[in-house]
Amino acid sequence: MEDRMKRLVLAALALAGAADALADSQFKLLVLAMPGKYHYEYIPIARDSLEKLGKLHSFDVTYTHRPEAFDGDLREYAAVMFLNTPGEELNPAQRAKFEAYMKGGGNAIVVHRAAITPPDAWLWYEKLVGRRVGVHPMLQTGVITIADKGFPATFGLPERWIWSDEFYVTTNPYNVTIQPVLNVDESSYDPTKIWPGQVARGMGRDHPVAWYHRVEQGRVFVTTLGHNGEMYRDPQYLGHLMGGIYWAATGMGQSGR
Structure with a gap:
């Protein structure tokens, strides 16, 4: 009888702990x-960092390399992150599910390589990103400037942030309106420095490297920064990413609006 009571008490405590853990979680993020050929070393580093962010800020992270995750019900997730993984990896049924998720009020975060997708391969996804990525110069050190001080993905950054990355050159073939969050100062690096046989040109004064906008009924945050694994250990970059996650998942945090 005494053993049975102990088991009941332990079971009740376990259930209480599970309920507390569930109650403490603010939202769920699918990553x-x-x-890929050029992006793979970041995966374990980014997973560790995102899971630590989840523990620190009380949200759950489902981190996967399997697009089959999109076969399930996406409505349980406050936001979906494409981390160096473009939408072209989804099959037609999974693409339809993701579109339905966004139309139902879902939210998305697009990081670095995920912004690059073959032109006209999935028009809807290109419009979700908001810009078409053309060439990108070699990884260089440059100066990032803040375009929107009221957006959470800028809160931990200095006015001029020295950062090394591939500063993507983008175009806007579908006339999508975006709200720039960060720009790169093209005078701080060589926007023409690229591999033999390719040609690169700068974008001039307005060269966004992070932005946000609304698609369907949802929020979309895009950062083209985040090329290599070590970046996912950098506190300022992780703060930038966390600000985008926070806004995309909750719609909160913007100031001055």
């Missing part, structure tokens, strides 16, 4: 991170 799709598939290894």
